[in-house]
Amino acid sequence: MKFKDTFKNFFQIEHFKKLVIAAGIFLAVIFIFLAGIFVGVEKARFSYGWGEHYYENFVDRRGPPPPFTNPDRDYMNAHGVFGEIIKIEGNNIILKNPDDTEVTITTDSQTVVKSRNQDLKLSDIKAGDKIVVIGSPNDQGQIQAKFIRMPSGMFPY
Amino acid sequence: MQLPSPDLYDRVIAKINYENKLLKLKRRVFLYAFGLLASSIASAPLLTKLYEDTSRSGFLEFLSLLFTDFQMVAFNLRDYSLSVLESIPATSFSLTLLLAAVFIFSYSKFSDSLMEMKKLRYH
Numbered sequence: 001m002k003f004k005d006t007f008k009n010f011f012q013i014e015h016f017k018k019l020v021i022a023a024g025i026f027l028a029v030i031f032i033f034l035a036g037i038f039v040g041v042e043k044a045r046f047s048y049g050w051g052e053h054y055y056e057n058f059v060d061r062r063g064p065p066p067p068f069t070n071p072d073r074d075y076m077n078a079h080g081v082f083g084e085i086i087k088i089e090g091n092n093i094i095l096k097n098p099d100d101t102e103v104t105i106t107t108d109s110q111t112v113v114k115s116r117n118q119d120l121k122l123s124d125i126k127a128g129d130k131i132v133v134i135g136s137p138n139d140q141g142q143i144q145a146k147f148i149r150m151p152s153g154m155f156p157y
Numbered sequence: 158m159q160l161p162s163p164d165l166y167d168r169v170i171a172k173i174n175y176e177n178k179l180l181k182l183k184r185r186v187f188l189y190a191f192g193l194l195a196s197s198i199a200s201a202p203l204l205t206k207l208y209e210d211t212s213r214s215g216f217l218e219f220l221s222l223l224f225t226d227f228q229m230v231a232f233n234l235r236d237y238s239l240s241v242l243e244s245i246p247a248t249s250f251s252l253t254l255l256l257a258a259v260f261i262f263s264y265s266k267f268s269d270s271l272m273e274m275k276k277l278r279y280h
Contacts, residue, residue, distance in 0.1 A: 039242045080240025082215040098213045112229060132218050134229070134236050146236060147229045149222060 042137070046078030050103070050141035057104045057141060058094070076101065078137040085129050091122070092142075095131070104142040105133050115150035125150065178277060185270045192263030196256050207253050210246030219244055 050057075076097075083097035093105040113120040125131065125148070135145040162168075211217055219241050223230055230237045 035242065036247070039239065042239060043243055077215070077240060077243040079236045079243060080215065080219050082218045098215070114226065114229070132215070132222065134219075134222070134233050134240055136236050146233050147226070149226060151218075 040075070042078045043075035046137040046141065047075040049137065049139060050076060053141040058102055076103070078143070080132070080134050081105070081143060082132040083130065085125065085127050085131060087127055088125070093125070095133070105135065105145045106138070106142050107145050107148075111145045111148060113148045113150070120150070175277070179274070182270055182274045182277065186267065186274065189263045189267035189270060192259060193267055196260040196263060199256055200260070203249065203253055203256055207246065207249040210249045214244040214246050216241070216244040216246065
């Protein structure tokens, strides 16, 4: 009888509400922490691939990868990039991002290119254009583009 | 010889209590005013850093795709979500949120303490 009352009171009193809130906050913190780890691993994996294949992608000769000597340089974004096109080679776009780092964007027939409300062809974009790219990283340290948006004056760069 | 009034003891104790409460309130007001001032001063460099990090990471550009190309975003939701998460300037963003929390907390407590100070009367 006493235990039953205690049990009943526990769920009625303020403590239960506080417990639920604390559990919610704890779960949110755990979720954010795990999301951070996941995103960090993705970025680190891509940066490693980018460094390993730097000479193949950008210099056309094999050699040791450039060391990450700049302490200010963070791991690179693996699923999205934006910046100015330096060069277009076939289906590959070499992009310079705001950190002054080159990134190779590979395209295929599935890649959608848009400017304003118009669908463009890959041949419509040229060196000097600024683009935003959404895609997925491959093992060669490149980003396979799924969507390319050319800014139409609304972007602040 | 004139005798002290019978409520002298109570009045002395009340005065001591009043002074104690006033001292505590003054300390609190000073502490929260310091919190307000410190967070206001720190906000300038921190907001500048947040702006720099945000524009360098491309966070705003990726976010704006949500409004200009919602269909494409929905179609490539996983890659889009990851690109937004990757570009969040986590350090400056969390520091700015922390600073905003300190400012709001200090302001709330500062105004509460001032109100309490106004209400405090010596009886």
